[in-house]
Amino acid sequence: MAYFLNNLFIVILPICITVIVTLAITVIFKTSYTTNFAQGVISAFGAYVAAKCLNSAGLSIWLAVPIGAVAAMAIAIFVDVVIFRRGRYVNGLGKQIITMGLISIIVGATPLIFGAQTPKFGKFVEGNQSFTVGGEQVTVTNNALVCLGITIAIVVLIFVLLRYSKWGLSVRATASNEYVAEMVGINTHIVTAISWGLAGALGAFAAAMAASNSTEISHVYIMTNYQVNAFLAGILGGFATFYGPVVAAILIPLASSLITWFGNTVGIPSLSGWAMVIVYALSLIAIFFKPQGLFGKRTVKKV
Amino acid sequence: MKGYLLKNYGLNKSPLAPSRLTLGLKRVIKNPMYYFIIFGIIMLIIGNLSVKKVLPYSLSTGLATTFAYSIASVGFCLLMGYSGLASLGTGGFIGIGTYSIYYVMTVANLPFIFALVAAVGIAVVIGAIVGFISLRIEGIYLCILTLGLSEILRNLFVVLQDTIISSKFYLFGNSVQRSSGIFIVTVALVIVMIITQNIINSPTGRAMLAMKNSTSAAQAMGVSLMKYRLTAFIICTVYASLTGIMLMIVIRAAQASNSAGFYALITSLNILAAVIIGGYRSVWGAVFGTFIMYGLQTVLLSRVQFFVDNPVVITFISGILVILVVMFYPGGAAQLVREAKNGIKKLIRKIKECRYGKDI
Numbered sequence: 001m002a003y004f005l006n007n008l009f010i011v012i013l014p015i016c017i018t019v020i021v022t023l024a025i026t027v028i029f030k031t032s033y034t035t036n037f038a039q040g041v042i043s044a045f046g047a048y049v050a051a052k053c054l055n056s057a058g059l060s061i062w063l064a065v066p067i068g069a070v071a072a073m074a075i076a077i078f079v080d081v082v083i084f085r086r087g088r089y090v091n092g093l094g095k096q097i098i099t100m101g102l103i104s105i106i107v108g109a110t111p112l113i114f115g116a117q118t119p120k121f122g123k124f125v126e127g128n129q130s131f132t133v134g135g136e137q138v139t140v141t142n143n144a145l146v147c148l149g150i151t152i153a154i155v156v157l158i159f160v161l162l163r164y165s166k167w168g169l170s171v172r173a174t175a176s177n178e179y180v181a182e183m184v185g186i187n188t189h190i191v192t193a194i195s196w197g198l199a200g201a202l203g204a205f206a207a208a209m210a211a212s213n214s215t216e217i218s219h220v221y222i223m224t225n226y227q228v229n230a231f232l233a234g235i236l237g238g239f240a241t242f243y244g245p246v247v248a249a250i251l252i253p254l255a256s257s258l259i260t261w262f263g264n265t266v267g268i269p270s271l272s273g274w275a276m277v278i279v280y281a282l283s284l285i286a287i288f289f290k291p292q293g294l295f296g297k298r299t300v301k302k303v
Numbered sequence: 304m305k306g307y308l309l310k311n312y313g314l315n316k317s318p319l320a321p322s323r324l325t326l327g328l329k330r331v332i333k334n335p336m337y338y339f340i341i342f343g344i345i346m347l348i349i350g351n352l353s354v355k356k357v358l359p360y361s362l363s364t365g366l367a368t369t370f371a372y373s374i375a376s377v378g379f380c381l382l383m384g385y386s387g388l389a390s391l392g393t394g395g396f397i398g399i400g401t402y403s404i405y406y407v408m409t410v411a412n413l414p415f416i417f418a419l420v421a422a423v424g425i426a427v428v429i430g431a432i433v434g435f436i437s438l439r440i441e442g443i444y445l446c447i448l449t450l451g452l453s454e455i456l457r458n459l460f461v462v463l464q465d466t467i468i469s470s471k472f473y474l475f476g477n478s479v480q481r482s483s484g485i486f487i488v489t490v491a492l493v494i495v496m497i498i499t500q501n502i503i504n505s506p507t508g509r510a511m512l513a514m515k516n517s518t519s520a521a522q523a524m525g526v527s528l529m530k531y532r533l534t535a536f537i538i539c540t541v542y543a544s545l546t547g548i549m550l551m552i553v554i555r556a557a558q559a560s561n562s563a564g565f566y567a568l569i570t571s572l573n574i575l576a577a578v579i580i581g582g583y584r585s586v587w588g589a590v591f592g593t594f595i596m597y598g599l600q601t602v603l604l605s606r607v608q609f610f611v612d613n614p615v616v617i618t619f620i621s622g623i624l625v626i627l628v629v630m631f632y633p634g635g636a637a638q639l640v641r642e643a644k645n646g647i648k649k650l651i652r653k654i655k656e657c658r659y660g661k662d663i
Binding site: 100102109111 | 383389436439440442443444446447448450451452454455458459461462562563567568569572575576579615616617618619620621622623624625626629630633
């Protein structure tokens with residue numbers, strides 16, 4: 001039991017990061033109809049800015065991370081306003097390739113701006129919480145708990161905004177049909193710009209969490225694995241809804257952790273290496289049988 | 304009868320009529336295969352000079368890497384430009400080649416041909432799986448699904464053996480130096496280009512093009528979606544695994560957990576960008592685009608001191624280039640060449656008109 005709980009607590013942070021990245025990718029997918037491959041590097045850029053504030057200016061992490069988020073937000077809005085708005089009628093594949101061009105730009109620009117060495121990054125809160133379950137020690141880091149709190153706050157806030165605010169209504173309208181939304185008087189330019197800004201800021205928070213886990217930003221591709229998981233979560237949950245991808249984003253790291261736990265309990269410790277392979281394979285099988293995703297809606301296509 | 308004789312035996316040969324030799328030459332020159340072979344010969348000569356240090360040595364490594372990746376690009380060009388399908392699995396598929404050559408040649412000590420058979424066999428199976436998936440799932444979703452498949456492969460490689468090094472490579476019993484890898488890669492690329500060009504011009508290529516433009520219309524005309532999607536994906540996967548083999552011959556080492564390595568997402572994206580820059584319906588364009596993405600840095604820009612000091616500037620510029628091409632010049636380099644050709648033809652006609660007057 002204690003071992004199970006320990007395993008569960010380790011996976012809290014990956015779940016938080018995946019959920020936030022998935023939310024960012026879903027928001028952009030719904031308003032701009034493209035998968036943003038640059039999400040990871042834009043997030044990493046935000047984390048670099050935060051690390052710069054942390055190391056050079058000596059700010060507290062609670063101030064540095066929001067500054068990084070603002071920087072990532074500025075980049076994301078710039079991308080939407082300057083590049084995507086002009087290429088509005090570039091097809092879906094073209095948009096994807098533009099985002100991948102952005103990867104090259106940011107990967108090239110980051111060492112120019114921040115220097116070549118890997119920046120140090122602090123934890124949000126130091127220390128552990130430990131308690132005993134059935135005579136065994138169970139430990140969870142305060143950092144993970146704080147990140148969990150931040151994530152829950154962000155997710156709840158965004159879902160409330162989407163459901164009840166005017167902005168949420170216009171996002172949902174744009175997501176369902178951009179042209180009709182324009183016709184009924186929604187300024188889709190502003191909606192997409194805000195969505196990109198939101199995605200950038202969310203990404204920066206996620207990257208800060210990822211960096212706080214390993215005490216440094218190891219490289220600019222720090223978010224790539226989470227981003228790949230987030231794409232898969234989007235497909236698995238179905239991009240048709242906002243909650244589907246988020247649920248899938250919780251499921252993917254959780255399933256991997258459960259497989260590791262199962263392997264150790266049954267006596268096959270080598271299963272932990274295969275955990276991600278099994279999770280991806282299961283997801284692909286699920287998608288193959290439900291192409292709309294677990295929570296997707298079937299759409300009827302006209303010929 | 305007289306006319307027949309005249310026509311066929313050249314009895315009324317006027318001094319202006321082309322001789323049989325020039326006609327034959329013309330037929331050879333009009334054939335696209337001719338250019339591929341000429342290209343191969345020129346590259347072999349350059350490679351030879353570079354290996355012998357007459358030309359700078361970095362030229363041969365740069366070109367070898369470019370040509371290795373070009374094989375995957377050419378396959379991707381067939382997949383995207385002719386079948387209208389996109390995949391982000393190239394990175395993982397490259398891994399099939401590298402690992403089969405590693406396990407067959409370095410671990411099991413078998414000849415090269417077994418590695419080739421293993422790589423092609425596994426690639427065919429994986430390509431068929433992706434092809435079947437593509438029947439149900441399309442567009443961006445398919446992209447992400449192939450990305451997932453590629454991640455499965457990459458994780459599998461990490462579990463199997465993270466870093467692979469195959470220091471020796473034998474071809475027909477002879478040890479091949481790393482520096483002479485460029486000859487093998489060039490020959491492989493030329494063969495792949497010729498095969499691809501033939502596929503494009505064959506009924507298979509036309510069926511793929513029909514399928515790209517409208518699946519419903521293609522099905523109505525009797526094109527089997529399953530057959531051609533499977534074909535396209537299998538070809539793309541086999542080419543990618545060939546790229547893996549060639550990279551192993553040229554570079555000899557790979558690390559699966561490296562997030563900027565062969566099998567990472569960035570490779571798939573770079574190949575995609577290469578095909579876009581080159582113009583996505585041209586074999587030559589694919590090779591040119593790959594050169595921009597992979598070869599330019601080693602071959603040309605390493606001569607300029609500024610780029611040696613700031614190698615990241617090249618990444619930066621290539622990103623800007625990709626965005627500009629997609630936004631303002633979707634045809635890519637192939638379209639640029641086509642337009643330049645038309646422009647020159649027009650110019651020549653205009654000069655002729657000026658000299659001899661308008662042709663009515």
